[in-house]
Amino acid sequence: MSRALIVIAHPDQRSLTHFVAAELETAFASQGISSEVADLAAEDFDPRFTRDDRSSYQGLRAIPDDVTAEQERIDRADHLILVFPVYWWSMPALLKGWVDRVFVNGWAFELTEGGSVAPKLAGLTIHLVPLAGSDASAYDRHGYRASIKAQIEHGVIDFCGARRGSMRYLYDSETKPQAVITDEVSLLARDIAEGARESLSEATAAKL
Structure with missing residues (x-):
């Protein structure tokens, strides 16, 4: 069975971040995909x-136990989904710190003796769901979307050899009517889950 790990880093259980994570869980279940939510704030990472x-x-000591635990649950997943509010055009500090500590040499990539980098996460697909307070035109006009793409998609996903999954922004997240946001989140979650199921079907077919 395909598995998904949804990672969030928001202290408010009533936040849009938590709502999106719950909708993703429901959408994955509808596609026969098992999912887990890693709530970094609640877990006090x-x-x-x-x-x-x-x-x-x-390489001078073993990886800390709390980091190893995070790596192990990513290892159990086929799809990793990062859901986060955009703070100063990037991830919240808690989520960025999680990436800093978890995606390390020896697990996410390998530094070779010749100085090159060997990616190690080829079996993982990473999806990004940034929750934006501004509208899409502001992100394009100021280059924020390009910046986030470079920082996270290229700087993390590509560097570690993982596959790029969905990049689904939710714009105007603090000003849209609740009913509109609910509909957009439902569609976003369904699309990501259906895409994950289709990629699994394609991978299975390629092995036959």
Whole structure:
């Protein structure tokens, strides 16, 4: 069975972030895909990249246990979905710290003796769901969408060799009527889940 891991980093259980995660869970279930939500705020994940993290990056000590636990649940997933409000044109600090600590040398990529990088996440598809307070025209006009694409899609997903999944913005997230947002979230979640099921079907067919 295909599996999805939905990662969120918002302290308010009533937030749009949590609502999107719940809708994704429902949509994945409708497609026969098992899903799990990693609520980093509720789980009190420590986003600080400490001296121990630095030492493990250098290969001088084992990866910290809390990081290993995160890597293990990503390893169980075929699809990773990051749902986040856009803070200062990037991820919230908690989610960025999660990426900093979890996507490390020896697991997400390998630094070779010659100085090149060998990606290690080829079996994972990563989807992004940024929740934007502004409208689409503002993101295009100021280059914010291009910036986020470069930072996350190229800088993280491509670097680790994962597949790019959906990039689905929810614009005007603080000003649209609730009914409009609900409909958009439902459609967004359905599209991502259907795309995940179709990619699984294609992968299965390729093996036959």
